Amino acid sequence: MRDQTAEKALRERARKLQALHIRLLFCPITQERWLTDSDKVLHAFGLSPEVQDSIPDITTDQFKAESHGRQILVERGIEKTFPETQQCLQATPDAPTFDDFICSESFLDPKSGLPHTSGVGQGYENNSKYFFWLKQTMHLTTPDCDVDLRKNAYTEFATWLVNEYNRPHDPYYDQFEGGLYWVQTPEQNKPIILLGDQLVVYTLNDSKTIEQLPIIGLTNLDDVTPPDWPDEPTLL
Numbered sequence: 502m503r504d505q506t507a508e509k510a511l512r513e514r515a516r517k518l519q520a521l522h523i524r525l526l527f528c529p530i531t532q533e534r535w536l537t538d539s540d541k542v543l544h545a546f547g548l549s550p551e552v553q554d555s556i557p558d559i560t561t562d563q564f565k566a567e568s569h570g571r572q573i574l575v576e577r578g579i580e581k582t583f584p585e586t587q588q589c590l591q592a593t594p595d596a597p598t599f600d601d602f603i604c605s606e607s608f609l610d611p612k613s614g615l616p617h618t619s620g621v622g623q624g625y626e627n628n629s630k631y632f633f634w635l636k637q638t639m640h641l642t643t644p645d646c647d648v649d650l651r652k653n654a655y656t657e658f659a660t661w662l663v664n665e666y667n668r669p670h671d672p673y674y675d676q677f678e679g680g681l682y683w684v685q686t687p688e689q690n691k692p693i694i695l696l697g698d699q700l701v702v703y704t705l706n707d708s709k710t711i712e713q714l715p716i717i718g719l720t721n722l723d724d725v726t727p728p729d730w731p732d733e734p735t736l737l
Contacts, residue, residue: 514548518555520609521546525559526568527575528604532559575603575627582628582661585653586635593647597638607634612730616671623730632658633727642723644688652694655683655722659696662725667698673728679718687723695719 521542524531535542536559540550557564576599580587590596607613607630611623614630632654636642641651659681666677680697684690685704693705695714705711715721 514552517546517548518552521548522556524604524609525556526571527608529600530604532568535559572603575608578627579631583631583654583657586650586657589647589650589653593650597635601638602631602634605634607637613727615725615727616673618665618668618670618674623728628658628661629727642687644686646687648686651687652685655694656696656702659683659722660700663696663698663700676720679720681720681722681725682714683722 525535531542539553539556543550543553559565559568579599579602602608608627613633614623614626614628616623617625635654639650640646641654662674662677663680666674678698680695682693682695682705685692685694691706691708691711693711693714695703695705697703705714
């Protein structure tokens with residue numbers, strides 16, 4: 502008969518090791534901390550110093566190349582989807598950086614984004630993670646937010662969502678068939694920015710027209726959030 506307590510402990514340790522490994526692959530801050538005091542990092546992940554040999558040597562050329570390659574793939578995807586947003590951030594004092602994003606729980610949590618459009622599930626879609634993270638970090642849903650940054654981020658993310666709908670996609674993206682809309686400034690009723698299915702941007706001020714938007718099937722981008730992902734068993 503299997504010792505279920507011991508098996509559960511092994512699974513939990515494996516999960517913690519996996520979480521640390523992923524963070525070391527992506528997060529430069531964790532890499533620096535690991536090189537300075539690995540025992541402290543292990544303690545933060547609930548791991549004992551004895552498991553250090555289970556962690557790859559992050560000073561090897563192989564690890565550095567893999568880490569750099571993974572980071573570059575994420576960065577290029579974000580730059581491609583959010584070019585105007587990136588320019589706006591570069592002109593914003595104390596704006597968060599790409600490293601801030603890939604070291605954040607928003608990036609590392611597989612439940613913080615939308616389903617991958619190919620249907621592979623949670624954790625593989627980074628553009629939505631970035632948008633939700635930026636919206637929270639830069640307070641883009643508050644009345645005193647940077648309206649230009651909000652407009653750029655929302656327009657570029659809405660464009661990406663419509664484009665993903667127009668490709669073979671996970672059924673989640675069906676809600677973006679007609680396009681998306683959002684208020685120019687949070688907590689105001691108008692003007693409304695509308696990005697239609699032809700990727701044309703409109704500014705709407707007529708209250709009756711605005712009231713019809715959800716009725717005809719358009720989605721309010723401020724209502725788009727990560728799904729309520731169920732807990733699923735993993736290979737570990």
